[in-house]
Amino acid sequence: MSNRCSNPDNLPDKPGVYIMRNIDDDVIYVGKAKSLIKRVKSYFSRSELPLKTKLLMSHFHNLEYIITDTEKEALILESNLIKKYKPKYNIRLKDDKRYPYIKITNEKFPRILITRNVRDDGAFYYGPFTDVGSVRRMVKSLKAIFKIRACRKMDGPCLNYQIHLCSAPCGGKITEISYNEIVEKINLFFEGKYNKIIDMLHEMMREAAENHEFEKAAVLRDQILSVDSILEKQKIEFDRGLEQDVIACSYDEKLACVVVFSIRDGKIIGKDDFLMSGTEGTLPDKILSAFLKQYYMSPRHVPSEIIIQYKPDEKDLIEEWLSTNQEYEVALRTPKNVTETRLVQMVAKNAEIIKNQEKEVRNTLLDLKKYIRLPKIPRHIECFDISNISGKHAVGSMVVFEDGMPKKSKYRKFKVDIPGPDDYAMMRDVLSRRYSKIAIGDNDKKPDLIIVDGGKGQLNVAVNVLKSFNLDDIPAIGLAKEFEHVFVPNNSSPIILPRNTEALHLLQRIRDEAHRFAVTYHKKLRSRELKYSVLDGIRGVGEKRKIKLLKHFGDINGIKNASVEELASVESINKNLAFTIYKHLHKSTTA
Template identity: 55%
Template structure:
């Protein structure tokens, strides 16, 4: 039930959520209550002591409310509505960083993928991970070990089957039971249960050896070796197994940071940090309570314990809510450990969904450790929060200096920078890198293949800027606070022409590499920032990152063209023989270093063809 009223005496004495609105019907604040009437009436006292509440009530015009069956449902609904509407006077989790997750899909033969979009589609998600490079490395190691398919359409068998990277479920080469055994091992590994996986594999290897299936035993031995290497890379291990999230916060009155350490089976698996908006005037318990409700309201893994530096309000309700989430998402009776893939408890409109019978016993516990290892761990996370807060303060100061130097209208919290890379006009590419609050936001980087004939650096810069900002304008998105183009006056003029043609108003500069000159529109003399200026260091970092990203993309395209053409251009070498060569030698470089006799040892390649391959790969070499 929902309704709009202006008098709190008209409210029912039932649990629910209330929404304070202004005269324009915009939501100012969302709150929950065990009794709507009693809670809301507290805002209408003659003397309001809390300054935050006084400011809120000066803008108040009317309110909406929604009745729920329990206080726990009110808590869930409150969290969903705050995340959806981002009310001005609520503490808001600024969770705009789309970290990568590992996804095991819900298909009949699941795939293991990297994704930044977490959906309620029955898949299992593991993460988030703050370093996409480490995720890719992990995926690269796990795929050949456990041999999960990665094709979108099962229309093989394909090359991966022929080089022993996939068991080809598409053609019935593996039974569903065998395939899902491997899926189960991947889940156990990603849940932090690596020792159990290693133990299972050792048993299978020993059994294969006893059955004289030595080929299978060798494969499992290699799997054990690869997994051992992965486990060596764990960042830290404690003396006992822990299944916990450790959460702490730091607040300097202007910026609020919350840090989460994910600990699985005694190992720190990752760290995340978040900015909280509208939280500067709140206490640490209030900040942590708001964070927990918003952080776990999505499809995140919920551990058995959450460790905190101080206890929060609504502890019992939050524990029951999280426990119900785990029970609702559990595939059986805990057969997948403490780290359950959970589903959201509200739909897009913030309405509650029925998750069944209320559970009495809490599976998830919030604790404040007083001593020992756990206490030291909380202190460590708190120290991390303070360090990250200090970094934000330093970056904020540098960005404020940058605004002053460049005479731009806003503090450049979001910077987009562009660079061009080509080889005499061939294979021209462009990069766009994004910095937010002085730090790279790599998930927002973009790369472009350019169509402008070259060499024409100005034309190429015009193309990439037009493509980027035409798309941005068509979506109605806000332009960045500052655009940086690599180059001098010419590149800057191109950028201002593009922005003027699209009627976009924002800061834009050119940064020349040789003398670190900063070119500003309508200022004839380039600006030279002090060499030790933090503002200059941010600009250099942004420019160099754009250059690195563009050069890397250009090099990848060159290498891809080289590798694809060298073998494809040899008469008599079709897809099958090309695959045999790569499977035999491993990569193109090894084929180039091989002798005629070694090439002739490859399946389906005779002496004459080996000679052709050898001479084709060594044309022009001494």
Template identity: 55%
Template sequence: MSTKVHSPDELPQKPGIYIMKDINEEIIYVGKSKSLRNRVKSYFQKNLDSPKTKVLMSHFNSLEYIVTNTEKEALILEANLIKKHRPRYNIRLKDDKRYPYVKITDEDFPKIVITRTISKTGTYYGPFTDVTAVRQTVKFLKQLFRIRTCKRMDGPCLNSQIDLCYAPCDGQISKEEYKEHIKKIDLFFQGKYNKIIKDLEIEMKQAAERQEYEKAAVIRDQISSIDEVMKKQFVEFENDLDQDIIAIAYTIHNAVAVVMNIRNGKIMGKDDFTMDGSENTTSDEVISAFIKQYYGINRHIPKEVLLEEDIPDKELIEEWLSDLRGNKVSLKVPQKGNKLRLVRMAGKNAEIIKNQRQKMENSMMELKRYLNLKKLPRVIEGYDISNISGKLAVGSKVSFLDGKPNKKQYKKFKMNTPGPNDFAMMKELLERRLKPLKEHYEKVRINEEHTKHNEAETEKIEPLKLGEEPNLIVIDGGKGQLGMAVDVLKEYNLTHIPIIGLAKEFEEIYIPNSSFPIIIPQDNEALHLLQQVRDESHRFAVTYHRKLRSKKIEESPLDEIEGIGKKRKLELLRHFGDFDSIKKASVEELKGVDGMNEKVALNVYNYFHEGEKEQ
């Protein structure tokens, strides 16, 4: 429970954390100190050195504090509160919930699953940035150690019959033996591959001595599989290292942190993270904040963490990390040799990622300037329609966040508008996409009216999250298509959302209330970003349309006709547009389709007109 104070003099000279709030009672900063009174008093000096502290204090309204027994406890509590409340003026590790974790469930016979949420039960590893790689790894481990995959243990399943599961549901393995396999998976995610192999070699030898040759052969294959995966996956160093290497690089608005993980002398991979709130902050403070938040969740703690420079609270953070690991952890700034080479390698990676992000930021800033936008277009949405002669018409919405595809916000639509009429279909697509936004703002307006009259809110309205509303809409087309789209925005009271039409032939950009298009130079990053959005929306729509078309073709009555295979079905549909037109076609018209001959054309015609002959 926090205690509210009105003056720094009321604070105790004890370790703890202090919580600063603005006039709206929003938490704007969380800090820790071994002496709360002395630390907080420094914020109320007349001549503040830090521009960031000056801005913070201009929004300061009230203060609360929590006393802890030790400074280490204060450090842990500070990291937890920053993660929970994400105060505006703290350096914040950007939320990594989008990355998956591997979870070993808390059951008598545990499962290994991939999840994006962390609960209080189970053991977690991650987060992992490469989703495909982690899926392949989990699949490999399930098969290697024959871990169950069923939701409920209802009896032996197919996996047990094909030797992919030890069938604990049928009593074919004890809890103790099963959990030995789980321990090996735990060692795998800790990077202790040599330990796994040594344990397996002992087990194999013991099984052979007991003349359990089948079991020994299974263990031999497990050793071989792990050895093969390790050879393929990781770059190896001469030394037996268990380290994380951390480096920082800065963009205009935030910092990029890169972490390289080395286990048993092998580079396991590299992750990168964004640190918000790093403006006007020294690099050692950013690294310190990153370490506290990065290791504050369930991660492997290495023996050593290599850094580019020393950081505040080094001894305190070492003590905290040592507690988490269970033995000594060191934070080091190497001066020579392989360790310095690794730090420089991490630094180069951070610079590369920073440059990529800076390029994206520059493209958004250029776009803002060319289109005279009020806000930086961090969220750009693109729309497209795909159909054949109006049949199987689909629409797509793609979303880009900070210059990169944000696939969580992609959406595909089956169009209801009869075709062919791309103009009307685009109108339907925009209406269906924008309707939820209209409804959201209508609820906000009604609640504001109720608040004015001191009435209760009609319902709790959650604010829109980043990515849920576009800062810019891009449609494929010129003045005509743009005019239609503007009418939809007016109808839904969403004219605050900027919209443009990008005409493909000359890459001209049309904006509302202007007769002349904007021309962005061909080599400009702003135009490249718009083209990427336009091309991605087209690709997404076409892919969905092809999927539906393939499905329709697979369900086709043409399968029953002699001489018609998948290729001819596709050519017939492409030529005539739909099955009704194929039914009505003459033999001569059918012969005119690519890949058709007179015999097959006659087969198709007779199939659809057989009833007419009988009459």
């Protein structure tokens, strides 16, 4: 239960968490303390405060506090509240919701899923992971190796069983006990206990062979080979049995990056990198302390040793918390030998590279904000393009870039049913379908910038659509291909960005990606028409002639409406073949 307080002298001399709010009642800082009264009074009694703390107190209006039984409980509560409120003046993992987790469901026959939502539902969660592509490949490999079911409904053996990708528990092809043994191996895999899995599989294969279960032994042999092939990809190997996380950071006055190398069974099995916000004017020990509390708050395996670049603030308390619910004590320490020192240096170098890359992206976005006079840094950009041939097979595309990088999971494609080659109407249709969802309160967040492929005309369409949904506070621009001019609303002259700027290169990259995505979808629809065409079955009309006819007349209706003479004017179509095509397409009306 929380309590409001306006006078720090009234706070109790007990451990707990304090929540600072501004005049609008927004949470601006969450802290924990062994003694609430002593900790909070220090904000008011000290004559010299760090700049960041001065800024915090300049916005402070009131606070509430929650008493806990121990300082360890306060630490856990503090981390949860920081994750919930994301206070401006706390050091915190930046956008941690974007990172995916691997989930092993809590079902009779569990499945392996990729999710971004961690719930208290009895499932096992592993992560977060920063490389979505590698997570997808890993899950795909594990499903194939261990034949875990993928379907939601268990209504009989499906195609996956027939092609040996599922053990078909839905058809009674495997017992619940045997299936759960497989799931246990997968849990060991995600905990990095590879050698234990290999030993277990070897023992099971030996027993199967002794019992003359040669088919089962062959399956187990293939599983061993598959797991071995995954492990062969590891570049660095240490003593067998070594289990550590190695953590280091790189930081400057505006940005901090923390990198984690995970070592399991003596092998580096993964590398994750995280950006931290709210680190201005903060020393590295406090950055790493805040990171540890938030990183291990997520459901993840905690190794017995964590090697860290700097001795973190609150080391003993964090060790006590990390050891909770473990069957072993967790040691948190700095490097103690040459090998560990070099490893920490390598992790720190990775952090430095990632931080510099992030700075380059941020500088590019800052330049873009400056050049086209945006109200804020355009971290979330949506770009639209239309693709059609004379109005036929019209499609629209939307690509999304976040922090200068494509976010392919948010791409969208649209079929457009607008008569005639009217690019403006097509763009209006696509934009209306996209932004009507935001207007009615859909969960999609507003972009910081909208780009339409085209000049003033396309931009005016975008502006009018946004106004119709009361979303005209979203900035929109048009990027014309010919001269790469940037058109902005209420300005007759375009903005011309310097040719060698990264800001222009980013705009071009986003526009070209929208074009590529639209053209790919357009070609797919055209190829479908080619594949299943009323021209099929006409002797003398193969794929090449189908393409020539469709290119010449636009679509099937154009071919149907053509005369024999018009058909014969197409390259490689003689008069006899033209008459055959005409007769085939009009047989239903002439019968």
